[in-house]
Amino acid sequence: MTQLVSALRILSPRLGRLQRLAATLGPGLVVMLADTDAGSVLTAAQSGAQWGYRLLLLQFLIIPLLFIVQELTVRLALSTGKGYGELVLQRFGRGWAWLSTCALILSCFGALLTEMSGLSGVAQLYGVPVWQSVSLVAVLIFLMVCSGSYREVERVAMLFGVAELAFLWMAWHAYPSWQHIKPQLLEMPLHDASYLYLLAANLGSSVMPWTVFYQQSALIDKGLNLDDLRAARIDTMLGAILCQLITAAVLMAAAAVFAGHGGVVLDTIPELANAFGSALGPLAGRLLFALALSGGALVATIVVCLSAVWALGELGGRHHALAEHPRQVPWFYAAFALMLLLAAVVVAISPSLVRLSIATAVLNAVLLPLVLGFLYRLARCELPPALRLQGPYAVLVAALFLLAGGLGLFAGFAGALAA
Numbered sequence: 001m002t003q004l005v006s007a008l009r010i011l012s013p014r015l016g017r018l019q020r021l022a023a024t025l026g027p028g029l030v031v032m033l034a035d036t037d038a039g040s041v042l043t044a045a046q047s048g049a050q051w052g053y054r055l056l057l058l059q060f061l062i063i064p065l066l067f068i069v070q071e072l073t074v075r076l077a078l079s080t081g082k083g084y085g086e087l088v089l090q091r092f093g094r095g096w097a098w099l100s101t102c103a104l105i106l107s108c109f110g111a112l113l114t115e116m117s118g119l120s121g122v123a124q125l126y127g128v129p130v131w132q133s134v135s136l137v138a139v140l141i142f143l144m145v146c147s148g149s150y151r152e153v154e155r156v157a158m159l160f161g162v163a164e165l166a167f168l169w170m171a172w173h174a175y176p177s178w179q180h181i182k183p184q185l186l187e188m189p190l191h192d193a194s195y196l197y198l199l200a201a202n203l204g205s206s207v208m209p210w211t212v213f214y215q216q217s218a219l220i221d222k223g224l225n226l227d228d229l230r231a232a233r234i235d236t237m238l239g240a241i242l243c244q245l246i247t248a249a250v251l252m253a254a255a256a257v258f259a260g261h262g263g264v265v266l267d268t269i270p271e272l273a274n275a276f277g278s279a280l281g282p283l284a285g286r287l288l289f290a291l292a293l294s295g296g297a298l299v300a301t302i303v304v305c306l307s308a309v310w311a312l313g314e315l316g317g318r319h320h321a322l323a324e325h326p327r328q329v330p331w332f333y334a335a336f337a338l339m340l341l342l343a344a345v346v347v348a349i350s351p352s353l354v355r356l357s358i359a360t361a362v363l364n365a366v367l368l369p370l371v372l373g374f375l376y377r378l379a380r381c382e383l384p385p386a387l388r389l390q391g392p393y394a395v396l397v398a399a400l401f402l403l404a405g406g407l408g409l410f411a412g413f414a415g416a417l418a419a
Contacts, residue, residue, distance in 0.1 A: 031215045036164055036246045037300030038118025039357040040205040044247045047198050048254030053184040059248040062206045065404055067240040072379045073212050074232045075387050077219035084216045085314030087378050101311050103367050107209045108308040110360035115297040116347040121269025122290045131348040138340040163295025164246050166288040171249035174256035197415025201358045203408050204365030210307035217310040309335045365408030372401040
């Protein structure tokens with residue numbers, strides 16, 4: 001009996017840490033699953049179809065950048081209890097806060113168009129008209145957000161996101177050849193404008209303004225504090241790795257499917273689904289592609305809408321928790337509904353927006369210097385001394401942010417002007 005009590009005493013702290021980790025997991029995984037949205041999938045697929053494996057290495061180089069960016073938002077959220085928009089307003093003033101929020105809204109709306117067009121494209125595979133699919137999605141997401149707390153929305157989002165794992169299976173069964181991967185892995189034709197354009201799109205579809213806004217606000221809305229910092233970092237690291245593994249899997253599958261076909265330009269989602277279907281079997285390929293693309297798009301739709309309305313609320317000095325009833329904060333739910341409605345209308349009256357999806361990702365890359373600049377300055381000024389960005393690590397982060405921001409700006413403009 002004495003031995004049992006001693007064993008329980010030893011295990012108790014470990015069990016407590018595991019319980020805290022399990023309770024903290026969520027925001028990082030959700031935001032990274034949303035990061036692998038319809039736009040990311042279409043960008044990675046186009047990259048593989050057009051350039052083979054020449055943009056594959058970039059997917060893995062993005063992992064540390066993605067983690068560093070989101071980890072800084074974790075520090076800011078848990079130490080200040082304020083969202084990104086609130087801190088920009090507090091540190092830089094209303095003018096810069098409006099600029100930052102307008103950039104976010106522009107990015108969010110472009111992403112929302114991407115998600116809606118992705119979902120409508122999947123629905124078209126099975127004969128469902130676009131207007132029916134986008135209407136149903138808009139209504140269901142709005143009802144879900146109106147009826148639940150943050151944790152309930154988070155659980156539903158993670159459930160949707162699990163479908164993205166199908167891309168890993170698809171990459172495996174597309175049988176990519178190391179003999180093809182090896183010579184192309186280090187090839188980077190930076191002189192080619194179309195390559196630069198897709199390079200910017202891959203960067204912009206991984207590090208996005210709304211991921212920064214969302215994770216910082218989500219951590220606060222979940223009620224976490226500095227005691228959860230270690231677990232939140234683990235959550236963020238797992239999310240960053242999973243995000244880029246899925247994106248790399250899409251690129252590899254597309255490169256294997258389109259090997260030997262030259263620079264293939266994809267215009268529609270059914271076209272992409274049929275290509276995967278030809279490699280994996282008409283039924284399995286199309287079904288897995290539909291499930292995986294829909295999972296990422298649904299998670300991203302939730303995250304994008306919440307990021308936009310949270311940012312507007314922070315700018316107006318009104319922090320909001322999802323647990324509040326719509327009657328208490330009608331502006332919050334009205335803004336959420338308006339974004340869904342506008343996106344649904346635009347997609348319903350437009351053709352498939354594959355090229356717009358990639359253009360939205362390029363826009364995110366062009367906005368990187370603004371987002372990363374604010375984030376770096378906040379991490380230097382708004383954090384307590386123990387967590388402040390300083391010393392050699394601050395120099396490393398500054399160099400990485402300058403490289404990423406400069407590359408996004410140059411590649412985005414150079415590719416767009418030559419397109």
